[in-house]
Amino acid sequence: MEDNADSYVAPPAQDVASTSASEEATAAEEGVPVDTAADAADAADAVVTSATVALSSLAVADAAPPGDDPNPPPPAVEDVVEGDDDDDDEDDEDYDPAAEEDEGDDDEDEDDVEAYANEFLSLLPPCVLPRIERLKALNAKRDALMEEYRAERAALEMKYVEKIGPLYDERRDVVNGEYDMAIQEEKWEEDNTTKKKKKKKKDDDDEDEEAPPPAGEAVKGIPQFWACAMGHVDVVAELITEADVDCLEHLTDVTCTDFPDGLGFELNFHFSPNEFFHNSVLTKRYEVPNLLTEDEPILKNVTGTEIRWKKDRSLTYREVTKKQRKKGGRQAGQVRSITKRERTESFFHFFTPMKMPALMDVVDEDEADAVEEAFDHDYDVAQAFRNHLIKKAVLWFTGEAMMEDDYDEEGITGGEEDEGGNGDIDEPFPRPVAGDGENPECKQN
Numbered sequence: 001m002e003d004n005a006d007s008y009v010a011p012p013a014q015d016v017a018s019t020s021a022s023e024e025a026t027a028a029e030e031g032v033p034v035d036t037a038a039d040a041a042d043a044a045d046a047v048v049t050s051a052t053v054a055l056s057s058l059a060v061a062d063a064a065p066p067g068d069d070p071n072p073p074p075p076a077v078e079d080v081v082e083g084d085d086d087d088d089d090e091d092d093e094d095y096d097p098a099a100e101e102d103e104g105d106d107d108e109d110e111d112d113v114e115a116y117a118n119e120f121l122s123l124l125p126p127c128v129l130p131r132i133e134r135l136k137a138l139n140a141k142r143d144a145l146m147e148e149y150r151a152e153r154a155a156l157e158m159k160y161v162e163k164i165g166p167l168y169d170e171r172r173d174v175v176n177g178e179y180d181m182a183i184q185e186e187k188w189e190e191d192n193t194t195k196k197k198k199k200k201k202k203d204d205d206d207e208d209e210e211a212p213p214p215a216g217e218a219v220k221g222i223p224q225f226w227a228c229a230m231g232h233v234d235v236v237a238e239l240i241t242e243a244d245v246d247c248l249e250h251l252t253d254v255t256c257t258d259f260p261d262g263l264g265f266e267l268n269f270h271f272s273p274n275e276f277f278h279n280s281v282l283t284k285r286y287e288v289p290n291l292l293t294e295d296e297p298i299l300k301n302v303t304g305t306e307i308r309w310k311k312d313r314s315l316t317y318r319e320v321t322k323k324q325r326k327k328g329g330r331q332a333g334q335v336r337s338i339t340k341r342e343r344t345e346s347f348f349h350f351f352t353p354m355k356m357p358a359l360m361d362v363v364d365e366d367e368a369d370a371v372e373e374a375f376d377h378d379y380d381v382a383q384a385f386r387n388h389l390i391k392k393a394v395l396w397f398t399g400e401a402m403m404e405d406d407y408d409e410e411g412i413t414g415g416e417e418d419e420g421g422n423g424d425i426d427e428p429f430p431r432p433v434a435g436d437g438e439n440p441e442c443k444q445n
Contacts, residue, residue, distance in 0.1 A: 146293075150262055150292045150293075151262075153262070153292055154258075154260070154261070154262040154292065157258065158258075158260070161258070168253075168255065168390075171393065171394075172252065172253040174221070174222070175221050175222050175225045175226075175252070175253070176220075176221045176252050176253075176272075177220035177221030178221075180220060180221065222397075223249065224245070224248070224249050225393070225397055226248060226251040226252075226253075226254060226393070227240075227245055227248035227249060227251065228397050229389055229393050229394075229396040229397040230248070230389065230396075232396050232397070232399050232401070232402055233384050233388065233389060233396060235377075235380050235381055235384050236347075236381055236384050236385070236389070239346075239347040239349075239350060239381065240347045241315075241344075241345050241346055241347070243315055243344075243346070244315060244346055244347045244348065247274065247276045247315060247348075248347070250271045250272045250273075250274040250276075251269060251270070251271055252270045252271065252272050253269075253270040254267065254268070254269055254270070254385060254389065254390055254393075255267070255268045255270070255390065256268070256385065256386045256390050258291070262291055262292045263287060263288065263289050263291060263300075264285065264286050264287040264288045264289075264291060264300075265285075265286055265288070265291065265386060266283055266284065266285040266286070267283065267284045267382060267385050267386065268281055268282075268283050269281065269282040269283075269284075275310065275313060276309065276310060276313045276315065277307050277308055277309050277310060277313070278308040278310065279305060279307060279308055281305070282304075282305045282307065282348075282351050283304065283305045283351075284302075284303075284304045284305070284350065284351060284353070284382065285301075285302070285303045285304070286299065286301075286302055286379070286382055287299070287300040287301040287302070288300065297379060299356065299375060299379065301356060302353045302354075302356065302375070302378065303353070304350070304351035304352055304353050305351050306351075306352075307348060307351060307352075315344065315346040315348050316343065316344060316346045316348050316349055316352070317341050317342065317343055317344060318341075318342055318344050319339050319340070319341055319342075320339070320340050320341075320342050321337050321338070321339045321340075322337070322338050322339075322340065323335050323336070323337055323338075324336055324337075324338050350378070350381060353378055354371065354374055354375065354378075356375070388401070
């Protein structure tokens with residue numbers, strides 16, 4: 001048999017389709033039902049694919065000596081460890097069936113991908129294969145340069161994080177009242193200096209005495225600074241309820257720390273002592289292997305702090321007592337009390353993220369879509385803090401950031417176009433709270 005696999009050209013799809021159509025007509029004459037024209041087209045595509053695969057099989061078969069299997073199965077080899085008479089791994093102390101199953105699934109996936117790639121390459125003309133290898137070498141060099149870029153970018157960002165850090169620390173102190181007197185004295189000195197420059201006559205100096213430094217004021221720092229800033233960001237504001245506002249009054253600072261390896265970040269919410277929970281810091285961690293790339297973020301894991309609520313002060317759940325009358329038996333007619341734990345809407349659910357399910361655990365398409373949507377929304381909230389609120393907190397507090405075009409994407413803020421007044425810049429909490437239909441107030445005494 002002459003080896004002509006390389007020069008063979010598969011018949012065009014329309015020829016096969018014509019053959020399929022004639023077969024369909026023959027089937028109709030014989031009384032065999034045919035579903036639709038689409039099914040016939042699918043059948044034609046399947047024939048083309050089968051012909052292509054058969055072609056590659058013939059090429060391999062022609063290259064092999066008669067009677068030999070071109071792809072003989074590898075011989076079975078069993079490793080025997082000296083002193084181990086029992087082949088059952090389940091008796092080992094470190095045996096983990098779940099881990100073994102996951103590892104087996106990963107190996108199968110890798111084998112499937114490798115098998116597909118090898119099969120695909122086998123269909124290409126031999127002269128093309130060296131060119132493919134050259135492209136792979138170029139791609140490997142590109143990957144190496146990107147690794148170098150990510151490392152240098154991470155180092156550069158860490159350098160400027162150290163420079164910006166003191167500015168955030170001073171902002172925290174100003175918000176919490178540590179600079180109240182110093183700022184007032186600076187303002188007093190500035191005002192008096194301006195007055196002196198405007199005076200033209202010496203008599204004016206005698207008549208107008210310098211104003212004394214202002215005494216301490218009742219309001220310390222900037223009350224509810226973070227609560228009001230968060231209320232101007234739609235994706236965050238929609239999570240906040242009126243009950244949350246009193247607790248957020250104790251929020252003293254929000255910080256973000258990127259992992260040194262650039263593979264994720266964590267948000268830290270600092271609270272002063274309060275009547276709601278014992279924690280002083282609530283943390284949310286995001287493991288994102290491609291954080292420094294322009295690709296769609298891939299969440300590897302998301303974890304949050306468990307909030308240690310004080311008795312009867314939880315904002316995420318409430319206990320509801322219901323009376324139930326027994327219907328049958330000796331105690332029929334007796335009334336008993338049943339206490340149930342009901343979930344309530346609250347921003348603080350943000351610190352209890354969903355567990356990321358394994359791929360095989362989600363089999364329903366609707367369930368998979370719901371899980372994906374939940375994680376996407378959670379990540380949007382995290383990015384609102386990381387990229388917007390923390391960087392320009394004062395502009396979000398005043399509402400000025402709502403008018404900047406840079407923040408009008410991905411639902412960060414709705415602007416003034418929202419119907420029903422949700423985009424009103426005078427309203428600290430643009431979206432109504434679910435349940436009672438009212439907006440929580442930003443308290444500024």
